[in-house]
Amino acid sequence: MTGEALPPEAAWFDSWRGIVFTHARMLDEIGRRLEQHSGISLAFLDVLGRLYDAPDRRLRMQELQRRSLFTRSGMTRVVDRIEEAGLVQRERVPGDRRGVWVVITSKGVRTYEAAMRRHTRDIEEVFGGTMSEAEHRAVGDALWWAWHDEEPVAPPA
Amino acid sequence: MTGEALPPEAAWFDSWRGIVFTHARMLDEIGRRLEQHSGISLAFLDVLGRLYDAPDRRLRMQELQRRSLFTRSGMTRVVDRIEEAGLVQRERVPGDRRGVWVVITSKGVRTYEAAMRRHTRDIEEVFGGTMSEAEHRAVGDALWWAWHDEEPVAPPA
DNA sequence: CTACAGTAGTTGACAAGACAGATACTTTCA
DNA sequence: TGAAAGTATCTGTCTTGTCAACTACTGTAG
Numbered sequence: 207m208t209g210e211a212l213p214p215e216a217a218w219f220d221s222w223r224g225i226v227f228t229h230a231r232m233l234d235e236i237g238r239r240l241e242q243h244s245g246i247s248l249a250f251l252d253v254l255g256r257l258y259d260a261p262d263r264r265l266r267m268q269e270l271q272r273r274s275l276f277t278r279s280g281m282t283r284v285v286d287r288i289e290e291a292g293l294v295q296r297e298r299v300p301g302d303r304r305g306v307w308v309v310i311t312s313k314g315v316r317t318y319e320a321a322m323r324r325h326t327r328d329i330e331e332v333f334g335g336t337m338s339e340a341e342h343r344a345v346g347d348a349l350w351w352a353w354h355d356e357e358p359v360a361p362p363a
Numbered sequence: 364m365t366g367e368a369l370p371p372e373a374a375w376f377d378s379w380r381g382i383v384f385t386h387a388r389m390l391d392e393i394g395r396r397l398e399q400h401s402g403i404s405l406a407f408l409d410v411l412g413r414l415y416d417a418p419d420r421r422l423r424m425q426e427l428q429r430r431s432l433f434t435r436s437g438m439t440r441v442v443d444r445i446e447e448a449g450l451v452q453r454e455r456v457p458g459d460r461r462g463v464w465v466v467i468t469s470k471g472v473r474t475y476e477a478a479m480r481r482h483t484r485d486i487e488e489v490f491g492g493t494m495s496e497a498e499h500r501a502v503g504d505a506l507w508w509a510w511h512d513e514e515p516v517a518p519p520a
Numbered sequence: 521c522t523a524c525a526g527t528a529g530t531t532g533a534c535a536a537g538a539c540a541g542a543t544a545c546t547t548t549c550a
Numbered sequence: 551t552g553a554a555a556g557t558a559t560c561t562g563t564c565t566t567g568t569c570a571a572c573t574a575c576t577g578t579a580g
Binding site (some may be wrong): 394423424425438440443456459461462463 | 553557558559560
């Protein structure tokens with residue numbers, strides 16, 4: 207991603223660099239704004255979103271983990287913190303005493319809705335104007351697979 | 364970045380999600396491979412690349428910091444570690460006793476060249492096949508600004 | 521039943537970064 | 551010349567996330 211060393215002039219190289227640089231340049235600012243106006247991190251927003259969208263506003267740890275980019279233990283920690291903030295709550299799963307439901311609280315719902323509204327506006331402000339509508343559409347279409355295709359892209363080696 | 368809550372159907376929203384998801388799904392695997400075959404992290408590669416491309420193979424800490432994608436803060440620590448690995452070396456700047464040159468060593472050059480060759484191949488393998496050539500080109504063109512435009516995109520608030 | 525493999529989640533130890541002061545110089549200007 | 555302000559880098563400390571090991575339970579097979 208860096209090093210203009212010996213790069214082949216292949217199309218994928220430029221598109222990769224574009225993605226990496228765009229991501230790096232936008233995410234900081236967007237995360238900072240989220241933190242500022244809603245007091246939560248992007249990781250929180252992500253988890254809250256999964257729960258918000260889940261049937262019955264709840265998911266098992268494993269579900270949560272599979273749908274996000276965290277490892278198992280990472281998710282434990284994140285949920286710990288979100289729980290401390292009172293935005294989610296752990297509940298026992300009837301019939302499986304190993305398991306845990308993570309349930310979004312009503313405070314969590316309120317926080318998520320408000321945060322998401324402003325977050326969406328942030329993205330528009332920070333990122334929306336960087337390209338024409340046609341370009342945005344081209345990128346969106348080309349990268350559609352990334353969030354619709356459930357398969358991991360590469361084998362875990 | 365998640366939460367299919369109340370998102371406007373704006374074009375920029377999908378393109379943003381595409382970028383975030385693609386980045387997340389690719390970077391892990393690519394970083395893992397880099398670590399595996401070359402024993403360095405993406406942060407190392409990034410820094411080594413900046414130095415490799417710099418006139419005289421050296422940069423001041425501040426330059427390095429400003430140009431780095433992966434570590435916008437804490438360059439001291441990163442350089443500490445790269446130096447421990449023998450890939451760079453700190454030198455005094457004649458005429459400014461506050462300053463430090465970070466110079467890539469010959470071992471650093473060798474490591475960087477080999478790592479970058481394989482890294483490029485990794486990107487091709489992991490990312491190249493996810494889209495058609497036309498799509499790659501479309502994304503690359505649309506995101507061209509991200510790595511050519513020097514300005515930070517949003518004011519530091 | 522009971523032993524054993526498998527599953528769910530947490531914990532301890534640690535690595536990487538972020539942030540807010542320190543520290544050590546340099547420059548400016550009265 | 552001698553503050554005072556500015557610059558370059560480092561340090562202490564906290565946060566976040568990973569990995570490997572651990573606890574606790576479940577399901578299955580003899």
